[in-house]
Amino acid sequence: MPTPTDASLNLPPLKAIQAFEQTARFGNVARAAEQLNLTPSAVSHQLAKLEAMIGRQLFLRNARGVTLTPVGEQYLADVSGILHSFAVATERASSDVSLDCLRLHASPSFGFLWLMPRIEQFRQSHPDIQINLSCSYESLHFSRDKIDVDIRHGQPNWPTLEVRSVPNEHLAVMASPALLAKSPVSSPEDLLHRPLVLSEATLVNWPQWFAQHGLSRPDSPYPLSFDRSYMALEAARLGLGFALESTLLAREFLSRGELLVIAPERLSVPVSAHHLVFPKAHAGFPRVRRFLQWMQQELGRDFSY
Incomplete structure (x- = not known):
């Protein structure tokens, strides 16, 4: 009968890892206890046991809660995705082993406008992968929400996660052919007197765009x-107004001629607004690796790092 190796003897209890991850996520022992259905004292006991085993302090305690020490930050980065891997392995063991489920989460507009029109192409190329797609503006928790890859909108500020930004995205002024025929635009000043559609979600909206052209809104x-x-x-x-929106998201409208970009060389703004985000460990999952390769092909070039 095999005997435990030295490495297996040094593995921390799963409860301690769960307590550490949830406390790091919330910065609060009571909130972590709530999520784990434990008492705060039980979570504190698990944290103390983990710190004693490691021999280093993982958290700094203060009146407002806890913050990670540099050692804690590194430990969180190293163990990120492990609990999710356990959940995925358990799920696969109890389901049809001929299918591998790729769980995606995306910001609503990217999911609806860019990913949905192309998802059948991925499915046809990878028939052994089942796709589960959810959409919201929340930054979901990978292990708790069972997410492989999150396609997020915003500034890429997720230091403990792998981030691959979608390249070549621009915000551009666009309108329907009928509106342009009725209200042509040849300069930024013309737009001061045109009906404008405000998109609150974009990283650059109309006030910033006018300021970049030396104009007041x-x-x-x-x-x-x-x-x-x-x-x-x-x-x-x-035809309800001129929009300042992503050419990436508007690609289907533009290809069908339902929207036209106005003077793209002068009136567009480069942005890095959409990002594929996932724990570093997920890059080793074959289904994730295949999805990332497919995204590279669809977007036409490598991701920026």
């Missing part, structure tokens, strides 16, 4: 504003 209020890019683009397609 129009005095008149925006006739329409939306908190989702797909709604702003649909409003522009219907």
